[in-house]
Amino acid sequence: MTVANPTVMGVLAALVLAACGDKAPQPSSPAVAEKISIVPAPRKVEAGAGVFVLGGDTRLEFGDGVDRARLGGYLTDLLQKTYGIGLGANGNAPNSSVIRFELTASESAAGPEGYSLLSSPSRIVISAGDSRGLFYGAVTLWQLLSKQKDGFIVPAVTIEDSPRFGWRGLMLDSARHYQPPEFIRKFIDVMALHKLNVLHWHLTDDQAWRLEIKKYPRLTEVGAWRVPAGPAAAADIDPATGKPRLYGGFYSQEEVRELVAYAKSRNITIVPEIDMPGHASAAIAAYPKLAVIDRPSADVPADWGVYPNLFNVEESTFQFLEDVLAEVVTLFPGQYIHVGGDEAVKDQWQASRRVQARMRELGAKDEHEMQSLFIRRMEKFLTGQGRRMIGWDEILEGGLAPNATVMSWRGIDGAVAAAAAGHDTVLSPQPTLYFDRRPFETPSSPGRVEISTLENVYAFDPAPAAISEEQRKHILGVQANIWVEHIRTPDRVEFMAFPRAAALAEVGWSPAKDWVGFSERMPAQLERYKLLDVRFAEAPLPRPVDPLRRISHEMALCTDKIALSLEDDAPITGTRAVFKVDIMNPCWLFKGADLSKVNALVASVGQVPFNFQIGAAVKEIPLHKPATPAGELEVRLDDCNGERIAVLPLAPAVGNFAVTTLPAANITPREGRHDLCLTFTRKSIDPVWVIDSIELKTTSVAGTE
Template identity: 40%
Template sequence: MDFSRLTQIILLLVVTACSHTKPPKMGVIPQPMEMNYQPGTFKINDKTVIVVDSSFEEKQLTEEINSFLKDNFNIQLEISRSPQENAIHLVKAMEVAPNGAYSLTVGGDGVTIKASTGQGIFYGIQTLAQMLSPKTEVKEPVLNYVQINDAPAYEWRGMMLDVSRHFVPKDSVKKVIDILAMHKMNKFHWHLVDGIGWRIQIDAYPELTRKGAWRKVKGDKKPWEDFEIASKDAEGEVYGGFYTKEDIKEIVAYAKERFIDVIPEIEMPGHSEAALQCYPEFSCDTEVITGVYCAGNDDTFQFLQNIISEVVELFPNEYVHIGGDEVGKGSWLKCNKCKKRMQQENLQTAEELQSYFVRRMEKFIHSKNKKLIGWDEILEGGLPERATVMSWRGVEGGIEAANAGHDVVMSPGDPLYLDHSQGKSEYEPPSWGGYNNVLKIYDFNPVPKDIAPDKKHHILGAQANLWTEQVKSLSHIQYMMLPRISALSEAIWTKAEKRNREYFINKLDVHFDRLYEKGYNYSGSSLTPDYDVSYDKVNKAFNLTLQNELELYEIRYTLDGSNPTMQSELYSAPIEYTTSIELNAMCFRNGEPIGYPLKKIFSTGFGDQCKVIYSNSYNETYSGGGDRALFDNKFAIARGDDPNWQGIKEKDFEVLIDLGSLTELSYAGLNFFQDIGATSVMLPTMVIISISKDGENFETVLDEVIATQEKREPIIKHIGSNFKKQDVAYIKITAKNRSVLPEWHLRKGSAWLFVDEVSVK
């Protein structure tokens, strides 16, 4: 960290704290509205008492305090109803707003947390716990005198967890709720139902969990490939699980104790393959069950109403989520019952039929004293008057709904989908979709400027979504949540004018230790080194800049391919090089590596005079940046949509690189990509690399058959060869395309080759 940045942070701490004495190194996330420090300290000891206002339920809140103090300081406090000194006072104060607001005061007689509701007291306790942690910073329970006044900026602060793709055990769900609670989040959207699995017990329809909760495991295929439901005791390997009603009651109660509402999602009318394979009579009268409920069958609505009637008994919060996204409406247009319904209701399009479906279910849900909420596709064809919209396809749907007077929860895939990658390293665990890093989420504003001023109150807040196509374990769930949920918590709790990105980054330094002490598997992606390369034409030298997203901690590196240690060179200024280097860089925090390494060969053998002659031209859609893309020192990451990949369909990759002059080399190689799970891009079957001094006589330095890999996850494979050091003027590279995808591939048709960055040294 440079001195100017350090000075900024120190000044910011002083301004934020308004203190006469410097507070301990700490950081409350999300940032409170007001924090004013005064001289003096108060120490909690075994004589301290928790004094609870008679208006509050004693056990719930006092256990939260004592559990923390026991774990961190081995202190257990007595409980009292009588005010006294040397105490932690939990006081009912009606003048404090009822939306989770609280005040926290530390003074000579102890700690006082005031709120008009138990929820506010709970949030004050979370702040107190962060002020007394982590153990690496807080050795004793000593608090600086401080006055905190705090309240959330938005009423909806949530996260969705998908348990349909991969079932998440009950205890793991509780741990997810714990993470939300420590960040003052208050909504847990539980995606219980989708086409891949049904996860909630419904007494009226036992087949939904007897069969719909289980599916056959078919080799290395993904669950949605050749999907087939099966009972738990079916022959062969099966996968799945579901929550009994008692499980759900237990989780809902657990969340309630942490002031979190659990919102169930029961998908309709699409994404319903699991349900319709159990009860096909509610599908359209077409040859194939498409996973879309028949909108022309009154029995379909009775089926769903019976399900909703059981669901609402389990979830006391005011919302029921019906999904409503990505409905394949083709079966409706072929179905006789649906066509008849459209005639009867004077509906002209499939979108209007979807609106009919949603309106009909909304009326029933309203009759149960609940509110319908759905993804922004429920706008299509017309929105029910009382419906709430969750905008995921960007913010446009939310803008439209809010301006029309509907409540909205902003949940755009960019940047709030946590199944998306949070780092660029090829070592990242499997992810889905785009790229959403920590600071991108921190900068999110739930209220776009296109919403009319008198409609802004319709933006209830925001939530992140974690779909689990690629996420199979609690450890992976935590990795995808943290620290991104920390960033979101501040983005939707703290008013924009009170947020400060630099201060948040500084607080994360402390917060990482809190997460570690709780045993959470947080991601170090934001600390993985990234790079930028520039060329100084005057000095004919390259400059390599290293940084990570948060610009925190030391980066150490080697240039000989060895793994960096704390004894390796400390990065402090751009690395100048005039010959090729093999960089291996790593971030270190408190002497230990964190994040992933950056391993790249940065070449110098390609000057301005270098030319690339293609036998088969690359596809213009996947140009990689043009003819010089193969040596621009921009390495594509393990995503098919990375613009640095150069793509060729069906044909072989054949290039002749004219270096323009003799260059002494001893190595040549390049990167190839494969992602069977999401693309038609496969590794080549063979790679041949040849070198020449004159462009006529070539020496083959690599002739390698590449083994077929059926791995579904993305692969970046670097293929190259060392050879005797010699003068080289031309490099010829041929990579054989298999042309047609193999029979076992989940797609059919032409195969693609993706290549990037020829490296020489």
């Protein structure tokens, strides 16, 4: 768990206030703002007089029709877990304070998730037209609670609340890295406390098939396991098999049913994603007859990126996918099933005589229309099962299926096009709502180098002007996506998700934005994460840059094509280094180095596998001819075409899969400040040599050149 630095928490509000400038909106009721820190902000809050004291004398009451076991059990467990409060521990005396839940005669204009909360010194009443609203009222009550000298109190307040959008989601990618069910349950718990209500669960991709399908057992027997990329994993031999150890896991149908039921108890619908027609490599490894090509790989691949492998378009393959979806709909009772539809490179379809013949049989004039027919076939099947299909915005290409919903990820254009055509849409655009982008500059967090801050997320407009007022009825809501190619562990998922999920929750729930008010509520939200043992992203205190030593994250990249904060592949267990690198051009600039007294340079380097499917772009990666078989690190003065002032052979690092400190190289002192360009010579793109750190020495190293 991340333990928040009190100094950081104390200055957080001031920092975000400063970022807002003079145009930031002001809280409508400063007196109320001082007392409550609810996230997401309620629609209407009015302060009252006095406080409600919560403790062992407090009892729960339930009106007719309220599920007391579910609601009472949830609130009681939450209070006990986070504050150690045992409700009703001292009996039910007539003068006990009361928390009452009651259902009103109808949902009213607030909708099924709306609620009202009235708190006075002797009584708290939470009312709603639906159990979902009562649940969110309980969540708000928990957030109102604070510890004072006299015990735990709730301020006297009247709250009328309901969400702006019905879809407030997070997508969790469990295909690239498997997260255990206990983590999924914890993630669901924390989502619920943000009033988020959709968990989009990415279960299949090129690198794994995670969902048990009874009719096709090889999907998980084969498709759920792979050997990670790189020599470290290849050398990690499983003694039981004598082969490299397999990495992965899958979710049994029993586990899925339990998770779906658990999520439902927290007002969360799980929407599964079964990718098609692309991102199909794991399924094809399990069942080669699904492939377009004759001899597909029998191994689940470990590269990231976009593979060319598509499902073929035979009737037998359509039947296979319908069989899969038939089991999926029995496991996930929610309205929507996600079919992916993204990044389906059509090269294999274009090159296949059989696919071209099938396209003529089916009346598809080109490959885009073939994908449309493919998706329409699946949409028809799901409609017949009483479900609705949702897919990424590529499903617009070639014509959209009649009842399909579009999840817009390539900016907002997909949402604009879908709404204009009368289709529902969820806005989920990169880079802002892609939580594989780092929340701030940090050397220890793998992910995309590109940054999407808490403020960036909060500023996102889920109802952009490009969608007319009339068409906005098609906006279901908003979602952020946690792609985990570079987020290997559950604690890193939490780090990348929170507190940005709090900003997302407020964007999806609250009727108006108030960045100043939100920032002032953040310290209390971070304290809640600590109560829940949730790791969260906390910006490190600024530290001065050492003029003589810099890590890769403190240097500039020469280019910004595919820039990653990339974790090492070794050691297999334990802490791994994280490097900043543009995999299209591994080149760094040590800027403004004072070389007047420097006479040696020490470099620590790593090597990571080039496990990236980037298509023809791989031909654009420069290779500098090495002078020795292992290659060298070259250091040039002022720019990358300047004088070469040092060469460090890589031979000592070749056999070490983790970070290696190379023997130092002597350099000649020079007056003034200079930029140093650092590049590697190499014969091939694999491995990618990377800088861990560079240190300039003011004492020469004997025996070096």
